[in-house]
Amino acid sequence: MLDPETLGLLMQGLTHVSVQSLVMIGVSFVLFYLGIVKDYEPLLLVPIAAGCLLANLPLSPLIADDGMLRVLYNMGIVNELFPLLIFIGIGALTDFGPLLENPRLVLLGAAGQFGIFLTLLAALMFGFTRPEAASIGIIGAIDGPTSIYVSGLLAPHLLGPITVAAYSYMSLVPIILPPIMRLLTTKKERLIRMPYSQRVISRRTRILFPIVVTVLVGTLVPFATPLIGMLMLGNLMKESGAVERLTKASSNEIANTVTLFLGLAIGSTMVGTEFLKPSTLAILLLGIVAFTVDGVAGVLFAKLLNVISGGKVNPLVGAAGISAFPMAARVVQRVAHEEDFENFLLMHAMGANAAGQVASVVAGGVLLALMGAGGH
Amino acid sequence: MRRYTLGLGGREFVIDVQELAADRFEVVVGDQHYEVTLSADEDLDKASITPGIGSTGGSGPGQARAPAPRERAAGAPAAVTPRPARTSGGPGALAAPMPGVILELHVKAGDVVQRGQQIAVLDAMKMHNIIGAPRAGTIVEICVVAGQTVAHGDPIVRFAES
Numbered sequence: 001m002l003d004p005e006t007l008g009l010l011m012q013g014l015t016h017v018s019v020q021s022l023v024m025i026g027v028s029f030v031l032f033y034l035g036i037v038k039d040y041e042p043l044l045l046v047p048i049a050a051g052c053l054l055a056n057l058p059l060s061p062l063i064a065d066d067g068m069l070r071v072l073y074n075m076g077i078v079n080e081l082f083p084l085l086i087f088i089g090i091g092a093l094t095d096f097g098p099l100l101e102n103p104r105l106v107l108l109g110a111a112g113q114f115g116i117f118l119t120l121l122a123a124l125m126f127g128f129t130r131p132e133a134a135s136i137g138i139i140g141a142i143d144g145p146t147s148i149y150v151s152g153l154l155a156p157h158l159l160g161p162i163t164v165a166a167y168s169y170m171s172l173v174p175i176i177l178p179p180i181m182r183l184l185t186t187k188k189e190r191l192i193r194m195p196y197s198q199r200v201i202s203r204r205t206r207i208l209f210p211i212v213v214t215v216l217v218g219t220l221v222p223f224a225t226p227l228i229g230m231l232m233l234g235n236l237m238k239e240s241g242a243v244e245r246l247t248k249a250s251s252n253e254i255a256n257t258v259t260l261f262l263g264l265a266i267g268s269t270m271v272g273t274e275f276l277k278p279s280t281l282a283i284l285l286l287g288i289v290a291f292t293v294d295g296v297a298g299v300l301f302a303k304l305l306n307v308i309s310g311g312k313v314n315p316l317v318g319a320a321g322i323s324a325f326p327m328a329a330r331v332v333q334r335v336a337h338e339e340d341f342e343n344f345l346l347m348h349a350m351g352a353n354a355a356g357q358v359a360s361v362v363a364g365g366v367l368l369a370l371m372g373a374g375g376h
Numbered sequence: 377m378r379r380y381t382l383g384l385g386g387r388e389f390v391i392d393v394q395e396l397a398a399d400r401f402e403v404v405v406g407d408q409h410y411e412v413t414l415s416a417d418e419d420l421d422k423a424s425i426t427p428g429i430g431s432t433g434g435s436g437p438g439q440a441r442a443p444a445p446r447e448r449a450a451g452a453p454a455a456v457t458p459r460p461a462r463t464s465g466g467p468g469a470l471a472a473p474m475p476g477v478i479l480e481l482h483v484k485a486g487d488v489v490q491r492g493q494q495i496a497v498l499d500a501m502k503m504h505n506i507i508g509a510p511r512a513g514t515i516v517e518i519c520v521v522a523g524q525t526v527a528h529g530d531p532i533v534r535f536a537e538s
Binding site for chain 1 (some may be wrong): 503506528
């Protein structure tokens with residue numbers, strides 16, 4: 001016969017089920033659904049959902065002190081290793097050619113970061129502390145690793161909701177952006193054609209670009225050095241062609257492995273009591289604001305450029321300045337193509353998009369500098 | 377930028393045509409610069425002047441249709457009729473709007489197409505772009521095969537003279 005104590009031990013899984021953990025398991029199901037059925041950033045949402053599910057099962061050994069998810073978290077989130085490793089891969093996949101062909105697009109990348117700072121102010125009004133508000137604002141960088149990097153340093157307790165907001169909304173770029181783009185532009189503006197410039201960028205320029213950017217940005221915004229350094233390292237390896245195996249490993253094997261680890265570790269931070277707070281809802285809401293403001297600022301700034309240039313800039317391209325590389329650029333091309341099947345803005349949009357990628361990192365560094373965190 | 381080297385009356389003219397926008401070109405003859413606006417563009421019957429030499433011939437962006445250098449040197453922009461492929465009519469080629477790889481071809485020589493009909497799918501920056509016919513007409517030549525890498529301005533198909 002089992003005595004009540006033994007029975008209690010055997011049944012402790014069931015007795016430790018809490019309402020919060022049930023709700024979070026439900027949340028993980030939603031994330032699985034979004035990733036698997038809806039195809040929203042599945043590479044990240046599926047591991048995050050798994051981490052969330054596994055961390056919220058009763059008494060989960062995975063988040064005990066030496067549990068796997070905890071180990072992953074300490075290994076790569078606390079010290080920012082994972083987002084930086086992913087950045088090498090992103091750099092190896094990013095083609096800065098269209099930006100080098102049309103350097104003025106860099107302005108659009110800067111405009112696309114406006115949402116960060118407006119959202120920061122909004123978050124302060126919601127009653128978040130300054131580091132928390134900065135971490136929420138960085139959702140407006142619309143770049144997952146940058147968001148993780150900055151919030152990991154400034155407000156690690158908000159990593160879960162911020163990451164989920166950043167990646168979920170990023171996958172919604174094709175849905176969020178087009179209405180903003182159409183609302184803010186006239187049909188005539190959307191029909192502006194921008195011929196491909198066809199400038200040939202020499203190999204030397206392509207190789208020097210990542211080095212020069214690293215030195216410049218690293219000197220001007222030291223807090224951005226880790227991110228820009230890794231991004232540009234990946235790009236240098238790609239453009240130099242000298243280390244093809246490392247380039248491939250960075251953009252495939254390493255990026256894939258780290259994505260899995262990162263997703264699991266982030267998911268494991270979504271534990272019931274921590275996640276189920278009004279602040280999570282506020283973060284999800286502010287995240288949408290950040291995305292929208294970025295898009296609006298990008299398009300409006302491109303309209304300004306269009307006026308200054310005498311009608312040569314299609315304002316749609318501004319929407320690509322938000323980062324979310326390369327999805328935002330594709331959305332721009334798609335919207336322009338719907339209006340005029342002979343209009344190909346893709347290369348210009350890619351240029352603005354790559355600029356947005358760099359600008360996101362710089363903005364992240366500026367935020368860290370303003371908060372006085374992350375350096376030595 | 378496209379460079380034309382023309383022999384005319386024993387003299388050689390080097391003319392550079394740079395596309396600034398769909399209807400604006402910078403034309404350099406010797407050390408003279410002209411900014412040229414293209415306001416109309418039509419084929420005159422039996423016009424035998426065709427630009428381009430070799431396989432990249434046709435009317436890709438920035439390719440002028442052999443204007444008379446003498447007139448141009450005199451700064452008569454009306455005589456300059458370079459044209460972008462997007463508005464090409466007549467014996468023209470549909471040119472690749474940006475560099476990429478041709479993934480699919482949906483027409484063959486002899487096909488009659490409507491304006492906007494899908495001609496090819498061009499993979500540029502890992503995005504599949506549908507290339508539509510710039511005008512109605514008959515396809516006389518397919519200039520690429522699926523899987524081929526194209527540069528900006530390379531002809532994809534040629535239309536019959538109408």
